Amino acid sequence: MDMRMTVPFVEALQDIFKQMAMIEVQTDGDPFNDNEEVHSYGVSSIITFAGKIKGRFLIDLDTQVALQAAKNITGSSYDSPKEQMVLAVVSEMNNIISGNAITKLNNEYGLSLRLAPPIVFAGTDVVISIPKVASASVTCTTACGKLKASVAISKA
Template structure:
């Protein structure tokens, strides 16, 4: 099983769920690429981990304007700050749904027995996300409201 087989289900989930939930269209800027350095966040990030026959995580990172637009579109209300609890909860739940959909596709096709942990979310000015010693893949994306990055990591369980 190669990394393309593991990341492919998330590509469709990202586009479909972003559009279904928030009416935001996502365009990919190329393909997944290896990410070996720390990630400097755009400003709003959510991480969800999973375990089973593989362990890993899905990170969604976006610019603050995009996070505010998503929260507004999903909740039907406007927000002044990305640190508003509802904005953070919305981004966290969006990640949970995307990860859940991707994991379900993997479990259905490959029987990996993957299960999700609850997501975490944070916001700040240029926080650095340290990547542990686990191979990860990133894909850069754009929307009409700002930049977006997805980073996914897989490691075979011990």
């Protein structure tokens, strides 16, 4: 997979986390080819897109990062990542991040991508797999925990 595809997603992720949730996100290094299986840190959100190519963008957050983001955005504290408001916040953040990234990709490469609505979930021992599609991930660190951004692209 072309590692350039991850750049707009990671940039938008850093921007939106800073602007909306006041969380600084530092990348740990360059994107790497990830396994087909991703073990969730706690709360994950997937957004899929289709156009001249197809793919998905995954953000995977430590529970603490999700709770902190929900607290900073809504002003209330939450105990569990399974609360609807926490899931809704992560889902909306992913929607905005992906919207920004997709606009950049469309402008730059003319891919005519369209987004499906975000999916968000939290559970116990969650593993996410996207069969037969190569993915590139970037791990990141914030003051309240880890997060991972992963982009997978397949030819349409």
